[in-house]
Amino acid sequence: MEIRELVIAGWTGRDEQSLRKHIRELEELGVKPPKTTPIFYRVSANLFTHESAIQVSGPDTSGEVEFVLLQGSELRVALGSDHTDRKAETIGVSLSKQLCAKPVSRESWRYDEVKPHWERLVLRSWTDGKLYQEGPVTAIRSPEDLMSRYPLKPGYAMFCGTLAAKDGIRGGERFTMELEDPVLKRKLSHEYRVKVLPVEG
Template sequence: MTFQQPQATVATPIESIHKFVIAGWTGRDPQQVRKHIEELQVIGVKPPSTVPVFYEVFPSLMTTATEIGVVGLQTSGEVEFVLLKTSEGLFVTVGSDHTDRWLEATSVHHSKQVCAKPASARAWPLSAVIPQWDQLILRSYSVLNGRRRLYQEGCVTGMLAPEDLIARYERSGGDFSPGTAMSCGTLALRDGMEFGERFELEDPVCGLILRHSYRIKAIEIAS
């Protein structure tokens, strides 16, 4: 993974991440959190007992690959900003919390563990975007029959701010030490759940965008 800084680019291997946390139900607006919970209840997902929820998964799931493998057709991704802490400080990138929706109805934590989590190979120092943080925009797109369609869009104000998320994680007993990555929750869907394969994080103040896209290779479920 490459971290883009104002005056230099520092190459940091993704293998340096030794802990990966997926934060769920991280919305600032309780009504939007409820909407997302209801979206998942439609497919049988039990509501959480408390929010936000922090699911630790294997760090090897985080990838900058442009293709991931899944089992079956009931999987989908959602755009999220991703925080990364290194010995050089905090960085932010954009990623997709790709999840097995069939398994999610049984166990959210297990459903997070069985899918790779694609992320951009580029990131920004968090300090460079914190002054305009609430103006950053997340988007994801789906491609159906060759046509790109907006799947999600909204400001990062939809989610708890980075320092708030980190503080809540540490109050829950977590340790956000160097080598930790956290995928920080998603936006409500525009029209219902499907596969969003392109995603981006835009800083309209500086005119910069982090992007990534990926394909799915689905293995048929053996009968």
């Protein structure tokens, strides 16, 4: 489907303790806490990509595994990484979201197929082969909750928030992610490499 509008939902954790942990992680990097939670950042639709490699400016970027809602003739669920420039994030979150491509799995599932057992789905990510994030999608607000706050029209895609990093936020050369459905015994997966471009000035 053609993506006409891309939105990044932030601060979408259901658990207040986990949400505060993620806010503290970012505060340690100099990022100001949000005014409201959740919050929705509009970014350029052309950042949405299925490519297996992205280019970034400088070494201060990292990925975040998320489930992604795709609204076409039906609602579908994909897997994505809200790759973010952490240095720019200290200046402004909207700016940081706009600076990096957003890799998304080519494969997706019909939401109706997973809605009955949504709470069983699990997100995972690895940075350079080391487990980076892992947890149930129920750590994040439900699709219905998010769509009630930011309705999706055909051609819209929404990244729906991430999990806390296991050992703090860090970047790497290779980001691997998956969304596991243990009930229907299947997974969405995607991997991409990060090429760092030199910063000349």
